[in-house]
Amino acid sequence: MARQPQEPKRPKRKEPKPKYTADRNIPGAFEGETVTRRRFMTGTVHTAGAVAAGAFTLPALGFALGPVFQGHAPRWVDVGAVGDFKTDGKPQGVTTDTYMPKIVTLIPGIGEVGKSTVYMRKRNPSVDTEPADQYNQFIAVSTRCMHVGCPVRYVAAAQRFVCPCHGGVYDFRGLRTGGPPVRPLDRFYTRVRAGRVQLGPRYSNNSELHRFSPRDPGEPLDGIGQYLYPSRPTARKLPG
């Protein structure tokens, strides 16, 4: 008798398991039970593992990121008497005004590293055309270059700020006139208390010397720049 050619074996498709454990002949299944104890146990162990891992990962991460979101009350540092600063009131290019370097501890507690030079002069209304208020009767210019943060120095003969690293040049007011910097030099708030000039927190400027909350160097603030480089929620402009 000739053998019939056999059908090629197909893998049998698995029947979907019944929804209720009682229908699957699982011993001890309850009426209406849908989750097996094994599956429930697996889920419990995974959840417990995730909770345990999160319990040490999340605090550690928060600990590492904490200082980023920590706010600081503004510090005001005495930098001299009001009479120490003079202006002849003449316009830019003619004026013989110059900056006085003041060495200020900007970050306390880390020794020499926390000190920085701040260039200061009295506001000259024919040079400083930005609106006057209580915070800019004395101009305090930061020495942090707005390219990548090298220290600029003021060259009195040229009435320019010059950066030694990549050739950034700023004019008398701290506006960029050459080189790679992307915005004018940062400034500090100043105020007068009992005949003394006090230096406050830092702020940044766009090329029209509008105030912005402090940004890092290399972050332009003109046009779209102020949105591409968001400010810190912990460091705001002072009101007024």
Added chain:
Amino acid sequence: MRLPKLPAPPRPRILQPRPVRPGEGNGNGPPDPLEAAREAGISAADWVDERTSLSGGLRWLLFRKVPKGTNWFYTLGSATLFAFLSQAVTGVFLAMYYDPSPLRAYESVRYITNTAFLGAFVRGMHKWGSSVMIVLIFLHMGRTFFFGAYKYPRELNWVIGVLLVVLTLMMGLTGYLLPLDQRSYWATIVAVNLNGTGPLIGPYLADFLRGGPDFGATTLSRFYAIHMLLIPGAIAALIGVHLYLVAKLGTTAPPWLKAEAEPELRKAQA
């Protein structure tokens, strides 16, 4: 003149083989003490192997077949590995003297360099070794690229290698600050500010690196922890995976080597 060969002196009693007692054992006496002493190393290794089965894995890792044409360029990866090990060892010992506080860091580095015994040597090994590791890792990368060794099925190993390059560069960046001299300080200021120029996330990244809006009291210790704990751990783990994949997939023949046909096929072609 040839000296006459003298008989060996008699063994002390304790080293003499013990005779088999009647009715004891299966004809083999207790082991010869001298023989046992000679085999001590092997039997110790056997003891460990019997309990761990490590020898199979070691044989798998070390006694691999390598293709014809394997040459000195294939040693660049091992060279990079040894540069890393050298950095790890010298780094651990530098950490015994180094003090990561902004007020004391420079002084402690000066102590290592000028006063500590062999301090200048160990610090020099670490400092110059970092450049050596960067050079070697890029040579290794170039070898892999020009030999086409990144192609299927080794793409994942290339990706891991690129991660290792990035981590090695981050080691260089974070280690550069630690002496806390003028050069370190300003180089770090510039590097962090470069990170800050990335749009949208740049400012947050810069703040994370510094641990705040300015170079502050915790920036140095933060760089120190990243430099000696976080990245070395990641590098060691990735090197493990990298080596596993090398052993698993084997190495490639150099591209100038033509594939040889089977001898039978060669006969048929002729």
